[in-house]
Amino acid sequence: MRRRLINTTLGVVLVVVAVLGVPLAFVETHAIENTAGDSLKAEAARILEVVELRMASGEHSDAALLRRQVEPHRYAIVRLPGDPPLVIGDKPSGRVFEKTMPGEMGDSVTVGEPRERVTTKIRESLLLILGVALLAVAAAAALAVWQARRLARPLTDLAETAERLGSGDPRPRHRRYGVPELDRVAEVLDQSAERIARMLTAERRLAADASHQLRTPLTALSxxxxxxxxxxxxxxxKEEAAIALSQVERLTDVVQRLLTSSRRGSGGRDPRNISAVTVRVDDVIQQQIDEWRPNFREARRSIRVEGERGLTAVATPGAxxxxxxxxxxxxxxxxxxGVNIRTRITGTSVVVEVEDEGxxxxxELGARVFERAVSGHNSTGLGLAVARDLAEADGGRLELLQQRPPVFAVFLAAHPEEPHS
Incomplete structure (x- = not known):
């Protein structure tokens, strides 16, 4: 591509130089000859005027007098009726350039100079034109090389960016080159890189969340x-089968929410949850008590529920x-x-607090406990981050109210008919 750009630019410049330079050379040659001829005619007319004035006064033309009227590098030939030609100056032996002015009395004056003087001026002018043409070609060559590099380098860089995207490296480079068309291509590639990065992040997040979120329901079902x-x-x-069936439904809901979250993370649908309904908070808490009581009994620990009863909130039961x-x-x-689960209502929110005696x-983790991959107990660091996402998807929030002893609280939107305290 570089060679093609250079050859094209040089070809255009050479054509322009040829089209303009050749006619200019002819015009300049003709102009120099006309200028030299006009100068000779003007000098011959001046000498002729002196000669005719002397003839009118009855005097003869004197070579010494006329010599002052002739340029040093020129010569003049005065022809008078009945007299031999009067030569003023030295006529060269080679080619000459002459102009003759005839008089009204049958006389005439011829002024000339060596042809080489006119040829020298023409040669100097042509050399100047040739020098300008060569300078233009050199400048065009330098400009072509610079322009070829300016265009080829961004294209090479864009090709490398596309290759990086194809090889699985979606990092945008955010490079611009000062050429609108190339900058547009670079912008599109950066946008594609960002979309690919979001898709890869969503897929990795889905895999991590799925492995973490499905572990607990599968363990309980087992x-x-x-x-x-x-x-x-x-x-x-019959009782255990009913509980197992509810856990299967919960497992299905978890999978559905993970898929929805994945689509949202990769630039999919509106992140607002449209599946939130009015739920009885006591029923959800009791379901968790029933599921986790065998584990707490095995660990010789207690779990109990305190606070207001009969509260309803707007949420997704599975979430x-x-x-x-x-x-x-x-x-x-x-x-x-022991673990205490307390329910209360404050303002327009239903609050469910979970506290233990640990x-x-x-x-150092207090402000970052909800960040992904942040854990102080060699765990995955995903549980609280995913739980917060689930709460926010229903319009609520998950907060750490107290670090020692730990108190986590889920704030849910209260049902419109719920009394406010």
Whole structure:
């Protein structure tokens, strides 16, 4: 491409030089000859005037007198009727350039100079034109090389960017080159890189969230199935099967929410949750108590519910269950002592607090506890981050109210008919 741009530019410049330079050379040659001829005619006319004035007064023309009228490098020939030609100056032996002015009395004056003087002026003028033409070609060559590099380098850079995108490196480079068309291509590639990066991030986030969020429901479901296998009491089997079925429904809801979150993270639909409904908070909490009581009994720890009863909130049942499951699981894995789940209403929000008697959240993690990959107990660091996302998707929020002992609170929008305190 560089060679093509250089050759094209030089070709155009050479054509322009040829089209303009050749006619200019002819015009300049003709102009120099005309100027030299006019100068000779003017000098011959001046000498002729002196000669005719002397003839009118009856005097003869004197060579010494006329010599002062002739330029040093020129010569003059005065022809008078009945007299031999009067030569003033030295006539060269080579080619000459002459102009003759005839008089009214039959006389005439011829003035000339060596042809070489006119040829020298023509040669100097042509050399000047040639020099300007060569300078223009050199400048055009330098400009062509610079322009070729200016255009080829961005194209090479854009090709490398496209290759990086194809190889799985979606980092945008944010480079601009001062050429509108190339800058537009670079902008499109940067936008594509950002979209690819969001898609890859969403996929990785989906994989991490799925592995974390599905672990708890699958573990609880496995425990229920083990209870069913271990017992022969039909009533217990029926009860455990009902709980297992609700856990399957919750598992399905978790998968659906993960897929929705993935589409939202990759630039999909509106992030507002349109599946939120009015839920009875007591029912969701009781479901979590039933699921986690065997684990707490095995760990010889207690879990109980306190606070106001009969509260309703606007939320997604599966999402609220998953948020509470994350908080309860954290108290079981990282906390100590009994676990209290308190419900209350404040302003326009229904608040569900989860507290245990453990050492709490370290000071260095207090402000970052909800960030992804932040953990003080060698865990994945995803649980609280995903739980906060689930709460915010329903228009609520998840906060750390107290570090020691740890108190996490879920704030949900109260049902419009809920009394406010």
């Amino acid at each position: 425990m229920r199935l083990e209870e069913i296998i271990a017992t022969e009491d039909p009533e217990i089997v 609220l269950s998953q948020v509470l499951a994350t908080l309860v699981e954290n108290t079981l894995m990282h906390g100590a002592g 050492t709490g959240v370290p000071d």
